[in-house]
Amino acid sequence: MVNSRDHALVERCRKGDRKALEALVGEYEKPVYNAAYRILGNPEDAADATQAAFLKAFENLDRYDPRYKFFSWIYRIAVNESINQLKRIRKQQPLDEGEIADDPGPDDEFEAGHLSREIQEGLMSLSEDYRTVIVLRHFSDCSYRQISEILEIPEKTVKSRLYSARQLMKDQLVANGIFL
Amino acid sequence: MVNERTVYLINAGIDGELGPQERAELDTLLDASAEARMLQAELRRLATVMESLPEREPPAGLAERILDRIRLPGPSRHAAAHSPRFSLGGLFASFQPAQAGLAFAAGLLVTVGFYETALRDGGSDDLSNMVGTMVANSTPTVGELQGTLTIAQPGLSGTVFTSEVGDFVVMNFNLDLAQRSEILIDVAAAGMSFGGVARASADDNSIDERYEVSGGKLRVVNQGRQQFQVFLRHAGGVSAGVIDIEVNQPDGSVFRGSLPIGGSGA
Numbered sequence: 001m002v003n004s005r006d007h008a009l010v011e012r013c014r015k016g017d018r019k020a021l022e023a024l025v026g027e028y029e030k031p032v033y034n035a036a037y038r039i040l041g042n043p044e045d046a047a048d049a050t051q052a053a054f055l056k057a058f059e060n061l062d063r064y065d066p067r068y069k070f071f072s073w074i075y076r077i078a079v080n081e082s083i084n085q086l087k088r089i090r091k092q093q094p095l096d097e098g099e100i101a102d103d104p105g106p107d108d109e110f111e112a113g114h115l116s117r118e119i120q121e122g123l124m125s126l127s128e129d130y131r132t133v134i135v136l137r138h139f140s141d142c143s144y145r146q147i148s149e150i151l152e153i154p155e156k157t158v159k160s161r162l163y164s165a166r167q168l169m170k171d172q173l174v175a176n177g178i179f180l
Numbered sequence: 181m182v183n184e185r186t187v188y189l190i191n192a193g194i195d196g197e198l199g200p201q202e203r204a205e206l207d208t209l210l211d212a213s214a215e216a217r218m219l220q221a222e223l224r225r226l227a228t229v230m231e232s233l234p235e236r237e238p239p240a241g242l243a244e245r246i247l248d249r250i251r252l253p254g255p256s257r258h259a260a261a262h263s264p265r266f267s268l269g270g271l272f273a274s275f276q277p278a279q280a281g282l283a284f285a286a287g288l289l290v291t292v293g294f295y296e297t298a299l300r301d302g303g304s305d306d307l308s309n310m311v312g313t314m315v316a317n318s319t320p321t322v323g324e325l326q327g328t329l330t331i332a333q334p335g336l337s338g339t340v341f342t343s344e345v346g347d348f349v350v351m352n353f354n355l356d357l358a359q360r361s362e363i364l365i366d367v368a369a370a371g372m373s374f375g376g377v378a379r380a381s382a383d384d385n386s387i388d389e390r391y392e393v394s395g396g397k398l399r400v401v402n403q404g405r406q407q408f409q410v411f412l413r414h415a416g417g418v419s420a421g422v423i424d425i426e427v428n429q430p431d432g433s434v435f436r437g438s439l440p441i442g443g444s445g446a
Contacts, residue, residue, distance in 0.1 A: 016252045025243050025250075033238040044360060044430070047239050048401070051246050052390070055311070058250045088388060092404035116233055137195065138230040144197060163191040170226050 006070035014061055024070065025054060031140060032078045038135040039082040040089075041124045049085045053078035072149045075140070079150065083128050118178050122169045130165035137162055182216045185209075190220045194227050249311050249392075310374075310393040314408060317378035323350055327440040335359055335429055342423070344442045348375060351410040351423070351439070360403040362428040367412060368396025370423040370441055375411030412441070 006027075012020035032053060037046035057064075057077050064073055123131050136142040136150060147162075148155045182190075189206040192198050198206065210217050323345035330339050338355035349372065351365065367374050377391050377400070392399045398410060412423070427435040 013252055018247075018252060021250060021252060022247060025246055029238055029243045029246070030235060033242065034235050037236055043236070043239065047242055048388075050238065050242065051249070054246045055249055058252065061253075089403075115229065119230060119233065134230070138227060139233075141231075144195065159188075159192070162195075163187065166191065166194075166223055166226060167187075170222050173226065174222070 314389040364426040365398040372412040380407035
């Protein structure tokens with residue numbers, strides 16, 4: 001179902017209304033940033049991916065199909081930007097270096113410490129396909145249908161990836177001594 | 181061993197995607213298998229833990245930076261906030277070398293030509309707010325050497341040298357950044373206008389091609405080994421004679437240096 005408020009805001013953006021732009025960025029900045037952070041495991045990279053996603057989305061506003069939710073569209077771009085960012089990072093890092101920041105830093109103080117780190121490390125150990133479905137399901141609260149729309153894959157594939165990814169994460173956490 | 185059907189139903193149940201019939205089937209399977217009940221408990225706990233982690237706040241000013249850089253079509257009540265989008269790639273594709281009228285090597289002709297086109301268009305004179313993409317240029321532009329800066333400090337090494345080509349000052353960066361670092365070039369303070377950025381190789385996909393110009397400074401954020409050239413032109417006012425470079429690393433260390441930029445300015 002199309003979100004009529006978002007649709008109206010997109011239409012106003014197409015006419016140059018910056019108030020509508022501010023409303024859309026305000027609405028989706030935090031969820032997009034959080035999804036990018038969970039995919040990338042690094043706040044700076046997540047901020048870069050978020051910015052790039054919004055720039056790309058609004059540069060290509062004429063390509064937005066109003067039959068779909070703006071939410072799905074911006075998430076799709078953000079996921080792609082995050083994965084592109086991962087590829088760039090990988091090329092710059094030796095293979096034995098992890099993707100997650102070594103020092104959590106002050107930004108991480110609010111997170112629930114050890115368990116949160118273990119969860120993020122578990123996520124980073126997954127392949128991009130698996131990580132993305134876990135992030136969309138458990139951190140962005142997307143349904144199978146929404147994930148299918150965002151990633152442009154069949155729901156059957158969403159389920160298959162999600163179930164396998166959860167099993168792998170569970171096994172890794174248990175192996176690391178995390179009680180589940 | 182929990183069979184495939186049970187695993188499917190447990191997972192779908194955790195996601196709230198079971199119909200009444202499937203729910204009843206799962207309940208029966210769980211009643212019959214302690215192993216299945218344990219798997220369900222573990223997966224449910226994993227889901228609960230992930231969903232209970234607090235959302236992170238985006239960095240301060242991120243929304244403003246995004247809004248500053250987005251241009252919308254049509255009329256706007258905030259026209260002054262628009263950021264000129266400056267894509268050298270498009271200019272490169274359309275440029276005809278013969279228009280430049282400069283007797284340099286072919287690569288240089290092309291390079292200087294599209295920057296001249298860009299400057300004529302006026303977009304690159306606005307140093308207040310701009311984003312762009314580095315253009316690939318496998319034939320690095322050379323010219324009369326003006327100065328060299330050698331950098332050797334923890335996590336950051338390499339050279340930057342300036343050369344002069346016609347009206348242009350070319351800054352040649354050859355750096356190795358151990359961490360993702362911010363490179364700032366104070367274009368406005370040097371009395372220069374901005375022409376663009378070219379990366380050394382069309383095949384090198386390892387560096388982030390985006391750059392920003394804001395508050396008179398060019399900003400490139402990257403990591404690893406990289407070669408790129410920054411093209412500047414004397415803005416017509418009094419040139420400062422030097423251009424300042426700053427490299428900020430994530431550990432808080434800052435490198436600052438200056439390079440001479442010649443005397444072509446008025």
